[in-house]
Amino acid sequence: MKDSKKKTLLAIAAILFVFQGFFNVQIIHPQWTRDYSLGKQSLASGLGADQAFLELLGFREFLAGMLWVRGDTFFETGNYDAVLPIIRLVTILDPKNIDVYSTGMWHIGYNFTDEEQRSDRRYLPTALALGKEGCANNSETYELYYEEAWLWYHKIDDDYPQAVKWLSIANEHPDITPARKNLMRNALERDGKPEEALQLLYKLKDQAQQDYNQDKNYEARNDLETLINNIDTTVVRLVQRGNIAEKNGWYASGDYDTKNPFDVGFSAKVTVTEPKVIVVEGTWNVLPVGTRVRVILRDANLPHSVPGSMDWDAMATSVQLDPPKNETYMQDQLFVRNRRFNRRIDMSKDPTMYPFSGDKYLIEFYYNPRSAPPHIQDKFGWNGEGMTDSNFLRLDARPDNERVVYTTLEISRDQLLQQGAYAGKVTVLKTKNYHDTAIPTDSLDDVIMVPSLRNSGATSASTSSGAAPGGKAAANAVINSLGGGN
Amino acid sequence: MNAIWAIASSTVGEAIRRKVLLVILLIALLLLSIIPALGVLSARSEMSAMISTIFFVIRFTSALIAIILTIYMIPNEIERRTIYTILCKPVQRWQFLLGKYFGAVLALALMMGIMTALSLVMFWFLKHPDASKMAEVAKQPILYLVEMSLLAAIAIFFSTFVAPLVNFFISTGLWLVGTVLNPLYDSFATNPQTAPIMKTMAKLITSILPNFANYDVKNPILHPGVVIQNEASYYLKTVGYGFMYIAILLILGIVVFDRREV
Known part of the structure; x- marks a missing residue:
């Protein structure tokens, strides 16, 4: 082969080489990434x-x-x-x-x-x-x-x-x-x-x-x-x-289930019976079974905390397999029976989950009627309009003035672990209204008589005031006003 | 052209007679036949797992065949001195090299065709897919053929001046690196913690090395929900890219082989 031919071929190869680089990175690769890449995470990280x-x-x-x-x-x-x-x-x-x-x-x-x-x-x-x-x-x-x-x-x-x-x-x-x-x-x-x-x-x-x-x-x-x-x-x-x-503007004249908000009478006492073991007891004046009050024990200065919960969405930014090992966050439910709750919470057996590395802790009590079962909501309403608490009703704990019951008690690490100045001492914390006397269960005067789901609607409203439509008429009014029934 | 065709057809005959290639092909066919038993690995994505495994077997064994077939072509001819009988006829060296290359590609196409045909028959018997799904599955091996043609060009280029064993490792290494170029580049490009110099390096490497990852288009075949924009255009571009790179390697191979003493 002549040298001139070789030079021509090499020149063609050089031009093609430059062009293929541009073509690959600028034209093919973006389309491959968009359509054919399996995912954003790649490579063999973590594989044998x-x-x-x-x-x-x-x-x-x-x-x-x-x-x-x-x-x-x-x-x-x-x-x-x-x-x-x-x-x-x-x-x-x-x-x-x-x-x-x-x-x-x-x-x-x-x-x-x-x-x-x-x-x-x-x-x-x-x-x-x-x-x-x-x-x-x-x-x-x-x-x-x-x-x-x-x-x-x-x-x-x-x-x-x-x-x-x-x-x-x-x-x-x-x-x-x-x-x-x-x-x-x-x-x-x-x-x-x-x-x-x-x-x-x-x-x-x-x-x-x-x-x-x-x-x-x-x-x-x-x-x-x-x-x-x-x-x-x-x-x-x-x-x-x-x-x-x-x-429709006739709520004031009718006898609706959510009327006259019911005072749930929340109170609580926390006793540290052993290191990392607490007993939570208290009152909740709702007799029907189904109430669960949320209790949280967490670091007092926990980032992203909101009353009764955490800002989970803000925390969910990346898949971190190891949770923050130095943070303590315990959440449990207090089941109400006979208008009282009493629960022993033992955190001593799980040091990884409850490291107690901070100095100050908050015990939060939180009740949101939106999470309540339907038979309780029949009195409380979807938004808690039929519920109140003379001591702990909070409208500022959630957006849009949601009606929730919320309060906190502060406790120190030494108190929880029964160490330092509290070595061998039983710490007792109470809300200001807590009373040890058992609520008599023979009198049901202050207990919600939870209505069962009636198919007659707010019959008593129509009979007592004569102003508000009840039963099927009210149901039809709902259907019509909400554009349904077609 | 006649000389190139004559060399190519004799190369295909040689490839078919080589036992090592037939053994690899046999292993591939055996692997393909046991794929249905692997469905247990993915309960709800059985079809995806099956297709993915079919593609893997075809790709991996084709790469092995492409490399082993081509790394010995020219060195063997020189070692056995059979090249003299060919070059003393009115056959140019460039014709010899092109004939060998096209023969290798034809042999590859034949073997990949057998694997693909068996896979499609098995797939049809097991899953009874409709014609469109069969056509979807058949697309990937076509691009694999272009990929393996590029790999064969790499191996034949290096076979003009390095020993077969060295060539095996160079070609295999380039193929392995080339199969992860796109994910590698994406990882560097999208990670905000990557230093700019590293990003530039990744871009440079992706521009220089043959990019085999472009031929991995199984994502929409495995996951029918994935929407592809202008698929035909992508296929044409990648095939064009492959032909461009093959042309570069063959030109360089011709130039190097022309200067070589045999």
Whole structure:
């Protein structure tokens, strides 16, 4: 070959080489990242050499499957800590594996508990962040949006606008099953928006009716009947609890269940019986079973704390497998029976979960009527309009002047651990109104007579005042005023 | 052209007769036949796991075949002195090299075709997918063929001046690095903690080395919900990129081989 030909060829090769570099980085690569990249996390971080080899060869899904099978054996043996890195690796290797994201969120959110089965809520931001990541990687399906909403609705059980937000996105996806759309109604009710919940039910019922007309199968009929039943229930509650009367201006003249807010008479006493063991007792003047008062013991200066909870969303920025080991956050429920609660909380057996590394702690008591069961809400209303507490009703603890019961007691590390100046001493803390005398249970004068769900609506209102419509008339008024019944 | 075609067709015959390549092909076919049993690894994503494993077996064994087939082509001819009988005829060195390369690509296409056909038949019997799904699955091996042609070009370029064993490690190393270039570059580019110099280095390496990651397009095939914008344009671009890089390597190979004493 002549030298001149060689030079020409080399010049062509040089031009092609420069062009291919530009073409690869500027034109092909952006499109590959947008359409063909499996996820934002990549590379073989955290993998063994053999696993990394498989991953590098594009064998990610297979490797993820093998790891997940391995994780399953850890589940069976209760080695929950070992499952965490596997969940992380599998989601990195196969960001489209929805099952691993949803199982991982559930596992992180629910399975880390102390000896008395209290969740380690320091993991909650991790579970939420994993869910957010899963949603971003699988935005084409409703599933992880729904799982994220469920964590807010069921596990966190407080910041309901978040549950509504995630469910709204889930419900927009065409692949969501009809029955799962119904959770939105509950979330809206707990978010204090029962009328929006009713409107949603009407919309879902219309859709369910269409589906049933097209294919009269068992599932379609079941969904339709459930929705009709839920509409009935919601309409009756809207009437009995006075929401529709309030909206139409006749609340003052009727005898609605939420009228004359009931004083729950909350009081509490905390006794440190042993190091890291407390007994919480107190009063709550609601006789029907179903009240759960939230109690929290946490570092006094815990970042992101809000009354009775944490700003979980602000904390859920990245998937951190290790929760902050130096922070203490215990949350439990005080079950009310016979208008009193009494619970022994032992934090001595779980030093990892309760490190008590700070000097000052807060014991918080929190009750949100939005989380109450329906038979209690029949008196308290969706937003606590039928509930009060002469000492601890707070309107500033939550946005939009939500009516909640909230108070705190301060306690020091020495008191909790019975050390230093408090060595061997039993510390007793009380709210100012606490009284040890048992409330007599033979007199029910001050006890809420919780109404059962009546199908006659606010009948007493119509009979006593004669001004407000009751029963079916009121139900119809609700339907008409909310644009339903079509 | 006749000379190139004659060399290419004889190269295909040689490749078919080589036992080591047939053994690799046999192993690949065995691996493909046991894939259905691996569905247990992914309960709800059984189909994704199956397709992914099929792609892995095809890609990995094809790469092995491409490298082993090409690294010995020219050194063996020189060692056995059979090259003299060819070059003494009116055959130019560049024709010899191109003939060898195209022969290797044809042999590769034949072997990959067998693997793909078996995979598709097995896939159809096990999952009874519709025609569109079958067509989806068939897309990836086509791009793999371009990828393996590029890998063969690398191996044949190095075979003009390095020993086969060294060539094996160079070609394998370049392929392994090339398969992670895109994720590597993305990791550096999106991580705010990466130093600017590192980002520049990553960009430079991605610009210089052959990028095999471009041919990994299984994401939308495994996950049908993923929406792809202008798929045909992407396929054309990557095929164009591959041909461009192959042309560079063949030109360099021709120049180096022309100067070599045989």
